[in-house]
Amino acid sequence: MSGFQLGVVGSLALSVASSVAIVICNKALMSSLGFPFATTLTSWHLMVTFCTLHVAQQLHLFEPKPLDGQTVVLFGLLNGTSIGLLNLSLGFNSVGFYQMTKLAVIPFTVLLETLFLKKTFSQNIKYSLLVLLFGVGVASVTDLKLNLLGSVLSLLAIATTCVGQILTNTIQKRLKVSSTQLLYQSAPYQAAILFATGPFVDQLLTKRNVFAYSYSPVVLGFIVLSCLIAVSVNFSTFLVIGTTSPVTYQVLGHLKTCLVLSFGYILLHEPFTARNIIGILVAILGMGLYSYFSVREKNKKSTDCALPISQMAEKADELPLLAAKNSMHHQDKDTAATTLTSWHLLVTYCTLHVAQRLRFFEAKPIDTQTVILFGLLNGTSIGLLNLCLGFNSIGFYQMTKLAIIPFTVLLETAFLHKKFSQSIKLSLLILLLGVGIASVTDLKLNLLGSVISVLTIAATCVSQILTNTIQKRLKVSSTQLLYQSSLYQAAVLFATGPLVDRMLTNRSVSAFNYTFKVLGFIILSCSIAVSVNFSTFLVIGTTSPVTYQVLGHLKTCLILSFGYTILRDPFTGKNIVGILIAIFGMALYSYYSVLESKKKSANDTLPVTQMVDKEASPLLGAKNSGRYQDGDGDETKDANEVLPASKTSVGQ
Structure with a gap:
């Protein structure tokens, strides 16, 4: 790249x-x-x-x-x-x-x-924009x-x-x-x-x-x-x-609009009609056409400019709307991913500690053994994911991620006695098929990489199931659980991160040249990670591990669409068909979840894939008390209805 x-x-x-x-x-x-x-x-x-x-x-x-x-x-x-x-x-x-x-x-x-x-x-660009709009x-x-x-x-x-x-x-x-x-x-x-x-x-x-x-x-x-x-x-x-x-920025804005609508249908189970789904699919088709024609015209005019057509600089004889003079330069750096994640979690803990001291939420004690095991398991799963990517091809790593949903369904069925209807399973199968078609390329196998992949799937599934189970069974909010466990997650990555990163990059994190610019981006990354970690626990706690994985594949489709639409990455009809199939699978998953939720509303107000089974025991036993706080969930319930008070978000 x-x-x-x-x-x-x-x-x-x-x-x-x-x-x-x-x-x-x-x-x-x-x-x-x-x-x-x-x-x-x-x-x-x-x-x-x-x-x-x-x-x-x-x-x-x-x-x-x-x-x-x-x-x-x-x-x-x-x-x-x-x-x-x-x-x-x-x-x-x-x-x-x-x-x-x-x-x-x-x-x-x-x-x-x-x-x-x-x-x-x-005309092709104009037609694609018309389809998008x-x-x-x-x-x-x-x-x-x-x-x-x-x-x-x-x-x-x-x-x-x-x-x-x-x-x-x-x-x-x-x-x-x-x-x-x-x-x-x-x-x-x-x-x-x-x-x-x-x-x-x-x-x-x-x-x-x-x-x-x-x-x-x-x-x-x-x-x-x-x-x-x-x-x-x-x-x-x-x-x-x-x-x-x-224009490309506006296309990105409408892509985020489709994403927000999809979030509402899939995660919040907001009511929707066939018209909404058709509209999103047509919009994605328009984005795909916009990307395709931009790439094709860029190739035709490559002798004039090395950038895609939507980014071509105007000739010197064309005057800007406002005039002045200046110059610039660019530079970029890289960092160690696993070690950086340990810093993310430490900053998350410190931020939540300050929030707790300011009484933004009430800290509730959880059984120490449960918290320690949970924190260490989550930290281990992060390290294994990085190792999995390092020791496998991109295609096999994508297959590893796809395997998480069926393995989660298997674990929840076997240990938590949850029931997933044939309709839900069919919709998940369509989703996984679409993502697989769109993203999986090579499937090079090796023994060590395969073993790491199996361990990664197991650790990730169990940790996500526990993230939901502990919140529901022990009546703690996502914020309280993250506050209790983030320190242990950070600890295991502090201890293993430098070794994992050295194994993957052949470089020492302690020997890196930390310039002011690098430190600035590390601080920015840690600040953003607070929201990422918070939202992860919140989504899993208020929905389910399976729904969280569906959201993850929606983000995968979004990233692929970014590549095709913004970066002009090469793509084929297979990629577009895969994304459309995946979106269709997500819509089916949302539809059947809402349908089964209404049928079983007398037993539980949550969708069937999120229903708590009273007779089942959590995978980790602990004791606790306290009133369940769903304020965190309420903050995201109608997030797409808010007009953010900033330039980018107004209208996007």
Whole structure:
């Protein structure tokens, strides 16, 4: 993978992770805690982003480069205005009309780039975008209530959003500045206009005064967390648009929309119709066509530019919308995965310890033997997964991951006496078949790799089953269990991580040259890992190990789609067919889970694959008491309904 592709992969991963994290955080802040001031919150996001980048610049993590003052001011004010208009558009329109507003951004962007930047979009590219927009519209648009003021606000929101995203790409490409440098220069101006207008916009939309709000310690804690996550959101926005294109960024946004809808159907068991599923499948087909035609046209024009067509730099005779001069450079590093994971878990424990001291949750004691065995088992499974990848081919590693679902079903049937209907099993079989077709290539076998794979499957399945069983049987929340066990998980990886990494990389983690840039990314990785670890325990605890694995394969399909759509990775009809089959299997799994849940609602309100069997015993015995807290689950229940107060997430 080239340095450019590596950078794009990192920016996409950061964009998705931070977007999901800020949705969950803002859901808790706005819905659960009653803080409705989205525009004002965004101004705080941008100010914290600027302060963070200023500290990074003082530590020489990047070099600031001056830009023309007029360019920066106009660009910053335009971006700030677009955020306010998007919030107003949502406030004065129905949800369906707001969805149509988001869909209109792509064709309007194509129109502007054609007229002002002289870009050419082939008929094939236009048709693929039309298929994509049609699919997203079918899947997400419901009512279309119109009103004059709302329509005007929507038009203004579309115009400012399109121009703002085009300029984000154009300035970086023409003026040779990095995404970090541009964000650092413009963030104060974006924050300034939202500082000035945010309280008035929020008063207009909520009939409440942001200055009269009662700021409790919990609310302040979530505001601080939201601002910290927003740094990653804003950074990844500029990075993705700069390294790809505004149109590709919008395609990524609609892919995340399909992902959010799928999350709702599969994990939250929200009601859906055939129309929703057909819409998502049509949208994915459109993304596949967009990727295919982009790759084909890139190959045809490879003599003009080495980048894909959607990323081609305009010729020197084409003028940017705003002009200035500058330059940039890029550098990347690597780290040891297993050792890094031990740091992730230690930071997770420290973060939860601070949260517990601030009384965000109540710590409840669990039997020591249970916690230690559980923590050591989870840590061991992580090390085995890394060893499995190191000692096997990619194809065999993919098969190892596919084997986790049937092995989990077998264990839960044998030891927990759970029952999985033929319909559920059939849907899981279709899902695994689709993922296998889409992702498995070579299947090179070796004895040591096979043994490690078997151990990996066993350790992963048992640890995920225990993550669910302990929470349900011992009446502890996901936060409480993670807090109790993360220290032991970190300990086993601290002890074994350097040895595993040395075995896989032939390098010593202690001899690595830790520059300020490397340390900065390690800290960022550890910060994001807190959300990853928290969400893992939360999803498994509130749903089931099987549902969590279904979610994992959904993420696999998403990653493959990213590669085809954004990175222009080569693909065949087999890959696309595999992804569509997998999505179909996920839809069937969700449908049958909801259907069987309704049939057995008298026994349990959870879907059949999540039902707790009263007579079964946990695999690890322990004693505990306390009231079950489902606040964590409530935070994610309607996460896709929240408008995150940040630039990237508004409308995506």
